[in-house]
Structures are given as C-alpha cells and as structure tokens.
Amino acid sequence: MHIMKGMLQRGLILGISALALVVVNTAVADEGTLARGGKLYDKWFKVIKAPKPTDTHRPWPKANTKKKGNATHRCKSCHGWDYMGKDGAYASGSYKTGIPGVRKFDGGDPAGVVAVMKDKTHGYSGKMADADMTAIAMFVTKGQVDMDKFIDRKSKKASGNVSKGKDYFNTLCVNCHGADGKLPKDMPPLGKLSNKNPWEVMHKILNGQPGEGMPGLRALPLQVTADVNAYLQTLPKD
Ligand code: HEC
Ligand code: HEC
Known part of the structure; x- marks a missing residue:
C-alpha cells in the first residue's frame, strides 16, 4: 500500500514537472529573456563576450562619418534607445542615419525579426547564436516600450x-x-x-x-x- 502510494506520488510529481517544462518552453517571453534581449539590442558583442567588430557595419550610411567600427553594429545605434530610429531622438546628432525604428514590430511576430536579422542588410547569422537572435526578437516584439x-x-x-x-x-x-x-x-x-x-x-x-x-x-x-x-x-x- 505504501509502495503504491509512493509510486502514485512520484507519478504525479513527474507529471507536474513535465507540465512545468512545457509551460517554461512556451513562456519564452519571461522578463529575464526580455531583459537579456534588451541588453543584446544594446551591445550584443559585450553580452556574449564576442570580439568587438572592427569594420563598419554594411547598412551604416556613408554620409554619416561621425561613427564607425563597433558602434555601428549595435541595434541601438541605427534603431535608437527609443526604438524610433529617424523618427525619434536620432533624427539629429551623431547617430543620425535616416534609418527607421522598430516600433512597427511591437506586438509582432518574433520570427519576422529573426528573419530581418539574418537578411543581407543585417547579416547577423553566425555572429551570435540563434537563441540570442530569438531573445532580441522577443525583446523587439514583446519587450520594447513606448517611451513617449x-x-x-x-x-x-x-x-x-x-x-x-x-x-x-x-x-x-x-x-x-x-x-x-x-x-x-x-x-x-x-x-x-x-x-x-x-x-x-x-x-x-x-x-x-x-x-x-x-x-x-x-x-x-x-x-x-x-x-x-x-x-x-x-x-x-x-
Ligand atoms: C550591482 C551593481 C549595480 C546596480 C545595483 C545598478 N547598477 Fe547601474 N551600472 C552598474 C555598472 C557596473 C555599470 C557600468 C559602469 C561603467 O560602464 O563604467 C552601470 C551602468 C549604468 C548605466 C549606464 C551608464 C553608461 O554610461 O552606459 C545607467 C544609466 C545605470 N547604470 C543606472 C542604474 C540605475 C538607475 C540603477 C538602479 C535602478 C542601477 N544602475 C543599479 C552597476 C549597477
Ligand atoms: C548599421 C545600421 C543597422 C543596425 C546596426 C541594425 N539595423 Fe536593423 N535596419 C537597418 C536598415 C537600413 C533597415 C531598413 C531596411 C530596409 O529598408 O529594408 C533596418 C530594418 C530593421 C527592421 C525592420 C523595420 C521595419 O520597419 O521594417 C528590424 C526589425 C530591424 N532592422 C532589427 C534590427 C535588430 C534587432 C538589430 C540588431 C541586432 C538591427 N536591426 C541592427 C539598419 C540597421
């Protein structure tokens, strides 16, 4: 009887932990993931301890000679701390690029953002792990804030x-x-x-x-x- 009870309990616990695992796997938009994505958006190579890029990122406009090198590889440099790009604080100043923000992707599909990161313009494939790109995409779609x-x-x-x-x-x-x-x-x-x-x-x-x-x-x-x-x-x- 005692053994039976023990087995039943263990079965129940296994069942609950399996359920918890499923929940954890689907709830990727937890605040910790969003904060990690936000830090990667800020300066991904520092977060993942990758070497600092030395070249100037391809989409950085030639007309802006005020910034070059690693700064031009950070999402924030083109899309802004306010996520509004040319329509926000970077409408002027040394980070003026004419590049749009990412506000349009607020509430959008994370897979779409990962696809943009891997496109020819961005070329982040191989520079960071897929899990990192996913965290950034979660941040962009579920973690960015309307700072206004x-x-x-x-x-x-x-x-x-x-x-x-x-x-x-x-x-x-x-x-x-x-x-x-x-x-x-x-x-x-x-x-x-x-x-x-x-x-x-x-x-x-x-x-x-x-x-x-x-x-x-x-x-x-x-x-x-x-x-x-x-x-x-x-x-x-x-
Ligand atoms: C455990 C220590 C710690 C705590 C707690 C902490 N910070 Fe920081 N913070 C740091 C360190 C270290 C840096 C990086 C300093 C540097 O770059 O020299 C930093 C950087 C910053 C920066 C960016 C500075 C820059 O030039 O990039 C801001 C803004 C900031 N902290 C604000 C805050 C605020 C506001 C709080 C509380 C809500 C806070 N921090 C809590 C350690 C901490
Ligand atoms: C050197 C500048 C630059 C950097 C750095 C950069 N992007 Fe972009 N991004 C662009 C340009 C240019 C476009 C517009 C592309 C187009 O018009 O097709 C764009 C477009 C986007 C869009 C689509 C916006 C829209 O409204 O269609 C998203 C999402 C995006 N970038 C995410 C990111 C993320 C995430 C990072 C960091 C991992 C990043 N970008 C880093 C230049 C940059």
Whole structure:
C-alpha cells in the first residue's frame, strides 16, 4: 500500500514537472529573456563576450562619418534607445542615419525579426547564436516600450514621481552608483546622463547594463523606471 502510494506520488510529481517544462518552453517571453534581449539590442558583442567588430557595419550610411567600427553594429545605434530610429531622438546628432525604428514590430511576430536579422542588410547569422537572435526578437516584439508615455520628447523630462524615485534609487541603485549617482568613477554621472539621454537611461534601467552585474528592473511596473529616471534628473550633472 505504501509502495503504491509512493509510486502514485512520484507519478504525479513527474507529471507536474513535465507540465512545468512545457509551460517554461512556451513562456519564452519571461522578463529575464526580455531583459537579456534588451541588453543584446544594446551591445550584443559585450553580452556574449564576442570580439568587438572592427569594420563598419554594411547598412551604416556613408554620409554619416561621425561613427564607425563597433558602434555601428549595435541595434541601438541605427534603431535608437527609443526604438524610433529617424523618427525619434536620432533624427539629429551623431547617430543620425535616416534609418527607421522598430516600433512597427511591437506586438509582432518574433520570427519576422529573426528573419530581418539574418537578411543581407543585417547579416547577423553566425555572429551570435540563434537563441540570442530569438531573445532580441522577443525583446523587439514583446519587450520594447513606448517611451513617449514616460519621457517628454521636447523637454526630455521623465514623467515620474521624484520622491518615490528617490526611495527606489536609494534601495536599488545606491550601492553601486553612490547617493549622488557619481559612481562608478569611469562612467558619466547619472544626473548628467539622465538629463542628456533619458531614453538610454530608461532602456538601461529596464534591461540592465551589458556585461555588468547591474539588474534589469523590467519585472517591476514601468512607472517605477520613470520615477527613478525623474529622480536621476535632480542629481548633480558633474
Ligand atoms: C548599421 C545600421 C543597422 C543596425 C546596426 C541594425 N539595423 Fe536593423 N535596419 C537597418 C536598415 C537600413 C533597415 C531598413 C531596411 C530596409 O529598408 O529594408 C533596418 C530594418 C530593421 C527592421 C525592420 C523595420 C521595419 O520597419 O521594417 C528590424 C526589425 C530591424 N532592422 C532589427 C534590427 C535588430 C534587432 C538589430 C540588431 C541586432 C538591427 N536591426 C541592427 C539598419 C540597421
Ligand atoms: C550591482 C551593481 C549595480 C546596480 C545595483 C545598478 N547598477 Fe547601474 N551600472 C552598474 C555598472 C557596473 C555599470 C557600468 C559602469 C561603467 O560602464 O563604467 C552601470 C551602468 C549604468 C548605466 C549606464 C551608464 C553608461 O554610461 O552606459 C545607467 C544609466 C545605470 N547604470 C543606472 C542604474 C540605475 C538607475 C540603477 C538602479 C535602478 C542601477 N544602475 C543599479 C552597476 C549597477
């Protein structure tokens, strides 16, 4: 009787774990995968520890001589931190390319994005694993954010609650970045970055920093990242 019961229980446990496996396999759009995809979108070669590309990426327009080399291989360089390409922050400045954003693929089919990454223009086949391309595609289709809801395009002001942002910052970020946002020493102060490029900062808060121990906060409500961004804009700029 006891043995029977044990076998039944084991059978049940096996059944449940098989079910859990199926669930895990289909739920690829978990926040961890999306954050990894976001970091790959930012700087894939840093995330996968591949050598830095040295050539200038084929689709980079000849007319833009301000950037060359590895920067031109990052998705963000052509499609933007706000995912809007020529229609967003990169409408002007050193990353002006005239290339469209990827907003159109929000809610779209990840396979379509993988196909674009493998096309002649992009040529990412063989440069990273298929699983990495899938993570980027999941990010583009299920993880990108309409930043205009959280950042005023003209004034660059983050629409968040500064005092809540302060609490989040002083619990989540302070150990690595210091109370005034001036650590680590080898990066610009967070106050400066956040006022200059709030879209980049929002992307990093959501997804983390490639190759560093920094967490991605995308499992929290999006408003949290806007609150943090709003607080960062009050920190010293130099
Ligand atoms: C050097 C510039 C450059 C880089 C880097 C780049 N792309 Fe693109 N991307 C383009 C160009 C140019 C187009 C438009 C191609 C066309 O018109 O056929 C495009 C189009 C796209 C589109 C289709 C957009 C649309 O509206 O049809 C997607 C999706 C896309 N890229 C994803 C990515 C991803 C993901 C990465 C990073 C792994 C990436 N791209 C890196 C230049 C770039
Ligand atoms: C475990 C440590 C750690 C935590 C926690 C952490 N970060 Fe970071 N963060 C880093 C490191 C390390 C870097 C890379 C620094 C460098 O490039 O020199 C970084 C980079 C950044 C950057 C990009 C800077 C750049 O120039 O590219 C931003 C923005 C940022 N962090 C914001 C935050 C915010 C906001 C929080 C809290 C929500 C946070 N970080 C939490 C370690 C951390």
